[in-house]
Amino acid sequence: AQSVTQLGSHVSVSEGALVLLRCNYSSSVPPYLFWYVQYPNQGLQLLLKYTSAATLVKGINGFEAEFKKSETSFHLTKPSAHMSDAAEYFCAVSAFEGGSYIPTFGRGTSLIVHP
Amino acid sequence: NAGVTQTPKFRILKIGQSMTLQCTQDMNHNYMYWYRQDPGMGLKLIYYSVGAGITDKGEVPNGYNVSRSTTEDFPLRLELAAPSQTSVYFCASSQREPGVGYEQYFGPGTRLTVT
Numbered sequence: 250a251q252s253v254t255q256l257g258s259h260v261s262v263s264e265g266a267l268v269l270l271r272c273n274y275s276s277s278v279p280p281y282l283f284w285y286v287q288y289p290n291q292g293l294q295l296l297l298k299y300t301s302a303a304t305l306v307k308g309i310n311g312f313e314a315e316f317k318k319s320e321t322s323f324h325l326t327k328p329s330a331h332m333s334d335a336a337e338y339f340c341a342v343s344a345f346e347g348g349s350y351i352p353t354f355g356r357g358t359s360l361i362v363h364p
Numbered sequence: 365n366a367g368v369t370q371t372p373k374f375r376i377l378k379i380g381q382s383m384t385l386q387c388t389q390d391m392n393h394n395y396m397y398w399y400r401q402d403p404g405m406g407l408k409l410i411y412y413s414v415g416a417g418i419t420d421k422g423e424v425p426n427g428y429n430v431s432r433s434t435t436e437d438f439p440l441r442l443e444l445a446a447p448s449q450t451s452v453y454f455c456a457s458s459q460r461e462p463g464v465g466y467e468q469y470f471g472p473g474t475r476l477t478v479t
Binding site for chain 1: 368395399404405406407409412414420422454456460466467468469470471472473
């Protein structure tokens with residue numbers, strides 16, 4: 250079985266500050282990992298994905314995430330927050346279990362950006 | 365490509381009524397999913413399909429039914445609506461990418477209220 254834990258349901262930062270959203274996962278087999286972003290009243294869209302080719306993954310809008318197998322983590326970061334980054338962020342893990350790839354999502358972290 | 369489309373965008377149902385949420389994708393994806401999203405709870409998988417004619421239960425299937433007669437369409441049926449089914453419903457699709465897993469593409473969602 251796989252699971253995802255996102256620490257902190259809300260994260261508040263000032264514009265220009267570092268953004269750090271935490272994600273830890275558990276999986277009995279090597280997983281695929283994703284971060285999705287959801288803007289108000291919209292569906293989710295892919296921010297970045299772990300492909301196993303590189304542990305540091307770069308995504309859209311200046312976000313990046315680092316896969317750390319020893320810590321079972323896939324934290325999302327951005328050096329400088331922008332007002333437009335305010336959204337809900339979801340970490341997801343997908344592993345081949347039970348004969349198919351079924352993703353599991355974390356509960357989400359709401360990013361609040363103050364001027 | 366339109367991607368994943370969902371209809372309707374909003375709907376109000378009375379307790380005991382039935383309705384079908386429509387979902388269509390034009391990317392020829394094998395996998396399709398239905399999720400519900402409740403505040404602070406992330407996404408819960410209701411049903412999924414790995415191809416036409418094949419469906420399976422997710423984490424919260426009670427009160428819902430699905431069918432997959434074509435690759436493109438994956439409707440979700442609510443037979444006897446209950447207030448507990450008030451939620452935002454998202455349809456998603458995916459296809460296996462070598463080395464990546466199953467990146468998902470989401471529709472814009474259907475906001476359902478049962479009163």
